[in-house]
Amino acid sequence: MSLYAVTRENGEALYAQIARQLEQEIASLYSPGDFLPSEGVLAARFGVNRHTLRRAIDELVDAGMLERHHGRGVAVLDSQLDYQIGTGTRFTENLAALGMLPTSRLVRKQTLPAIRRVAERLHIDEGDPVYWLETLRTADERPMCVSSHFISARLFPDLSSHYDGGSLHAFLADRYGCRLRRTESLVTAVLPQGDDAKWLRMPQNRPVLRVKSVNVDDRDGTPIEYAITRFRADRIQLRINL
Numbered sequence: 001m002s003l004y005a006v007t008r009e010n011g012e013a014l015y016a017q018i019a020r021q022l023e024q025e026i027a028s029l030y031s032p033g034d035f036l037p038s039e040g041v042l043a044a045r046f047g048v049n050r051h052t053l054r055r056a057i058d059e060l061v062d063a064g065m066l067e068r069h070h071g072r073g074v075a076v077l078d079s080q081l082d083y084q085i086g087t088g089t090r091f092t093e094n095l096a097a098l099g100m101l102p103t104s105r106l107v108r109k110q111t112l113p114a115i116r117r118v119a120e121r122l123h124i125d126e127g128d129p130v131y132w133l134e135t136l137r138t139a140d141e142r143p144m145c146v147s148s149h150f151i152s153a154r155l156f157p158d159l160s161s162h163y164d165g166g167s168l169h170a171f172l173a174d175r176y177g178c179r180l181r182r183t184e185s186l187v188t189a190v191l192p193q194g195d196d197a198k199w200l201r202m203p204q205n206r207p208v209l210r211v212k213s214v215n216v217d218d219r220d221g222t223p224i225e226y227a228i229t230r231f232r233a234d235r236i237q238l239r240i241n242l
Helices: 014-029 039-046 050-062 091-097 116-122 168-176 196-200
Strands: 066-069 073-076 081-085 102-113 129-139 142-152 180-190 208-217 223-232 236-240
Touching: 014 039, 014 050, 039 050, 050 066, 116 142, 116 223, 142 196, 168 180, 180 223, 180 236, 196 223, 208 236, 223 236
Parallel strands: 081 236
Antiparallel strands: 066 073, 102 129, 129 142, 142 223, 180 208, 208 223
């Protein structure tokens, strides 16, 4: 790796110059999963203190090019995944097709009275009991998205007792013979809320892609699930298949 001298005379911040140089080197010299040299080595190479070097790294972390690993250093991230959304979208199948190991972990499970917007989408009465399930989905152990699933408790009275993680749609198909078909997807860019930034291991000030979906029983069109999924925008490119 060649030496690169930053200049204090052109008006551009030192950290910005370092970030630009590192971005060029990452594109030409590194592969996804590679680790950068240590902060001390890089700071000495650019002739700056560690605070300045760390700020340059922060710029590339926020841009989705790098990721910090506690105790190991800073690693180069993959380019964005091409994630398809269609009538039969399945997270597990999508990621497996890309050669990645997908997992789905249940992080919250509650039964609540349905608020108005949930009741409208599930065609139930406001206040009817619904399961609120939160799942965190990863690919090769990297957080990709977190989903809120709302399902009528009256349709599946024992679901809460038996579902403990994994593919929710596969669980519904295996246990109840209920295969889901997507009928609606609304996509919006928003800032992470609640625990989303913590679960997705991302800055609070970087956007997520929020997808609101309605899934119905493929047999008779009964609304089964209203889902709100928040994808890390720096790791996912959504492809809408009509």
